[in-house]
Amino acid sequence: MPESPEASTACETVRVPLGDRAYDIVIAEGLIDRLGAELAPVLKRQKVFIVTDTKVAEAHLGRALAALDHAGITAEVVVLPSGEATKSYGTFTELLDRLLGLGAERKDILVALGGGVIGDITGFAASVLRRGMDFVQVPTTLLAQVDSSVGGKTGINSPFGKNLIGAFHQPRKVIADLTALDTLSARELRAGYAEVVKYGLIDDLPFFEWLEDAGPAILAGNRTAQARAVAHSCAAKARIVGEDERETGDRRALLNLGHTFGHALEAECGYDGTLLHGEAVAIGMGMALDASVRLGLAPEADKVRYLAHLAKVGMKARAADIGRSFDVDKLIGHMAQDKKVDAGKLTFILGPIGGARIVQNPDLAAIRASLEDSLA
Ligand SMILES: NC(=O)c1ccc[n+]([C@@H]2O[C@H](COP(=O)([O-])OP(=O)(O)OC[C@H]3O[C@@H](n4cnc5c(N)ncnc54)[C@H](O)[C@@H]3O)[C@@H](O)[C@H]2O)c1
Ligand SMILES: O=C(O)C(=O)C[C@@H](O)[C@H](O)[C@H](O)COP(=O)(O)O
């Protein structure tokens, strides 16, 4: 088991292999305090446009600005409201106008300083502003460091569903400062942890076994364990994105494990903060394992094992525990908007722990039963 939370970590670099759009993910403590030096290799001019949210601005904007000033880089800043509701049409158009009003030119660069919400909306803005600008991800949540900052999926939500308006637009660099995790709430840290577990469930049983042991340490702030979890997750995501950047093959959809269910729960909650994305994914992965058992694609023991791990790290495993009711037909209605739908047929990521695969058009009775079971 890793040492004390104070232990410092070396800098890790993971490369996302995308030909002439390849980029580095750098992972270390204190990178926000060296932001100018980290950004320098990808800047075309000594100016950046930082997009952040209210909570991140309070905790980390000061040190980011000090580091840029130290490096002689000027910064314009747009601060958006914190929370999932920010990934909306209204905030998106406001962001575009604010950036245009501040004079952002095509050769300027946007810096997304925040969690997945800021990363997704800023990346989408970068993809359309002046027909495409560069952007850099500076992820400040566990979820953003292990998942959303990597791979170039950007976008906003619609009342019809999650991330339904967006673009693939890769960042020029990802700068993950592990010290940012220290100011995250315990709830947000746990939500991000769900996406870490996802990599184990997809195709990495040894990683899941390690998490069964190290999960509590990661959530308790043990830096060595956090560093290993972030670097391992980024390496897994970089590999899959490198193989299937735009989810046109049979690889990237695996990263959607638990999301068909989870996104339906989030959409039904109206992005009001009742259910965080990672919390929805944790419950959705339980539903996927339950459906896999019903369809003969996974042993019951795997579902029991996953639920035991969620209990060990204090995460809710069932939709019934959220504190609000759901209508199964409405959830299935949301699933019909999922981006994996093909000719009207639903697609799910199913299978045993470490053996996920894409299953098109499974028996809907099993899916419905998994939803009903989780809601009972
Ligand atoms: N693009 C992708 O590949 C991808 C992958 C996974 C998730 N996502 C998206 O990411 C979003 C969820 O991201 P998230 O969980 O990071 O949510 P988030 O961006 O809303 O951040 C969570 C909360 O923590 C606060 N916060 C962020 N960093 C902080 C810090 N260091 N200290 C204190 N508070 C901090 C934020 O203000 C917010 O209130 C969802 O919209 C999801 O759809 C995208
Ligand atoms: O990067 C991917 O690919 C993922 O599926 C990662 C997911 O964790 C993430 O939530 C993603 O935004 C979901 O993608 P979507 O295409 O279903 O919106």
Ligand SMILES: [Zn+2]
């Ligand atoms: Zn996700």
